[in-house]
Amino acid sequence: MTRRTDRGAGAVADSPQGRGHTVAVVVPEPADAARLVELQPPGAEIAVVCLRAGAKDGRAALDRSLTASDGRAVAGPRVLGVDGTDDPATVAALLDALGDIAPDRLHTLDPDPVHSSFDKATGTPAYDVPAAHAETAAGVLAAARAWQTETGRPLSVDCHRALSDLRFGLDACRRYPTPVNWLSAGFDGRLTAFLPTAAGVVRNWQDAQGRWSGPEVVEGPGLLPGLLVLPDPRGLPHLFALRRTPRGDGGVDVEVVHAAQYRTGPGSLTPWHSLGGPNAADWRRGRAVGFPAAAFDGAGTLFVFVRNFGHSISWRCRPADGRWTAWQHLGGARVADDLVAVTAPHGGVEVYGRLRDTAGVVRWSPGHDGTWTEDRTLPFAPRPGTLAPAPEPGLVLFRDLHTGEAVAWSSAARTVLPLGAPEGTGPLATARGVDLDGWSYSVLLTSGTDGTGRVGAYPEGRPDTGTWWQDLGTPTHTTPAATVTRTGRLTAAAWAPGGELVLAHREERPGALAFGAWHAARG
Structure with missing residues (x-):
């Protein structure tokens, strides 16, 4: 066996990142x-x-x-x-x-x-x-x-889609996406990190003194290795996943499940609630359900979208009264597994899906009467596995199919906005409300092709002004994350080999977005 001695850039104090x-x-x-x-x-x-x-x-x-x-x-x-x-x-x-x-x-x-x-x-x-x-x-x-x-x-697990295109890298081949924006800040500034693993979702969290606890495996028999973490209008994290359960007749049931964390601490995640699936009446169809996308509208209604057996989009929602509607079908263009849902500037919800049979995207948005409208005229094509929500309403992030460059799409301006970072890979994570010399900035995070995390920033709401990028200074084989607490503190996080959480806090330097030394999240 030939061993590599160069383990990547950056140094983390008292952590296992020096090993392979x-x-x-x-x-x-x-x-x-x-x-x-x-x-x-x-x-x-x-x-x-x-x-x-x-x-x-x-x-x-x-x-x-x-x-x-x-x-x-x-x-x-x-x-x-x-x-x-x-x-x-x-x-x-x-x-x-x-x-x-x-x-690992x-x-x-x-x-x-x-x-x-x-x-x-x-x-x-x-x-x-x-x-x-x-x-x-x-x-x-x-x-x-x-x-x-x-x-x-x-133990992190990747399941690979058959016949996926190797040219676009690992993220294009995943059946269940790894999460972005998996670091959450509670009302009191305490952080929680979520990681999908073979045995379920693992949580690490801070106590009142800022000491870290975990990893705690959240009970969830049959959870498949993917995760969506979505903050609600109050900033509290909601989790979505797929659960696979063997049937007595030799088949399997695959269903969308949802949980939420309303406080920071041990055992604070609600039980997983089944949302079923759009083809649940027949397990042979239901097992093919795509991974969920979700978003809250301006009124607090939670929308969940999936790719169904027929390769169109199905959805259901939970209004403020807490009662879920039945699954409904949008029909229209056939889509692949890649979906992203975002809150629009007018307060509604839009869902984007990468087209299955051609390079491109379809967008669905509701009108004032609640009727959904399909738009197949969007002038961009994302790389598989890279669609992600932007930090601001009405923006979608992805990597260009041909160049790999990070790009934003504005539904309001109907404009494609290059963000640089062509050397990166996979989807981008985000944080907003970062103060820099009195101006509010949005932050983007990605994993580079060399396995090193990178961070970029642009004036909030103005990605058209350009994004400047720099190394985060730590190796990571998944998309890093960041969050801003209610006191304005920015923290970046990454998962080290062996599933250990490592963190770096922003250092206050005029005119700069700089982070201190990376350290393991321990008590």
Whole structure:
């Protein structure tokens, strides 16, 4: 095994970021691993686990990928010789392998792939990928949950969409997106950080003296490895995810779930509440539901949107009286999994979806009578996995499909606004209300292609004036986050290898956006 000694820029006091980022790639056969190996970042230590030896050409493809892994340490493939379902023997073999690897992150396939066709006569979806892909992913998720429960060590998981385009990087291939804006500030200025893991959502939080507690795993059997964190009009975080539950008849139910945190502290997250799904009447259709997007309108109504089985958009909402409406369908253009919902300048909610069959975006917005209007004329195309809400109403963030540059779209001005940072990857996180020499600024955060976090800033509401960027000074393999407390304090955060939370606070320097030394969030 060849090991990389350069672990990236930045230094974190008393944290594990000096060690490698260990990635386990777990798939049915070597041919399935080749694509996933190519997506791993420089500096990663990759261990490949295959359930079966596979065919000769598949082993050769994996060998080529491992040989081309410049700047990455590689080991494997390790062949387990099991059938790939989620039966006890397979889970036990996978659990042993994970014990040997001790990964920080695990990559596998999609347990609920998107169908390619549908037989209306029998009600049966057809798929372009072997059934072993979904079966293996289900077994891997079960083993990953068991390993994290036994060790107490947070394990992040990525499930890869079949036939996704490797040119656009890891975020374009994720079935369940990693969260942006996962750092939240309570009324009293105490912070909470959320991380989706194999065993559920992990929380770290501050006590009244500013000391950190956690990680605490929020109970949620069957939660899939994705998370949306959305602040309500009072700034309190609401969480959305997908939950996968085996059925007695051999099928699975996949449903949208919602929880909220109304205070900072241990056990403060509400129980997960099921919102079902738009195709819940038939589990074979319902399992294909896309990951949720959500937003609050100016009146405090909570809207939730998903991509449905037919690849259009479905939605339901909870008005101020607290009673959820039924799922309704928007129809219209066929969309991919990428959705983002934002509050519009007029106080309503808009939802954007990346088109499935062509490069572009569709936007839906409600009129004064509540009727939704579809707009397919938007003059931009985002990279898969990069649509995100901007800090200000009416703005959407993404990366340009062709250049990778960070871009904002203004629905009011119908203008595309370049934000720079072409070297970054994935969606952008945000914070607003950052005071700089008496002016209010919005802050953007991203992970660079070299695994180093970056931060940018522009005058709030004026991304057209230009964004200046600088390194955050810490390695991170997920999008960093930041938040501003009610007292105006800006804090940036990132997840270190092993799931440890690290933080840096803004230093007050005239004319500068500077952060102090990064440190581990400990009591």
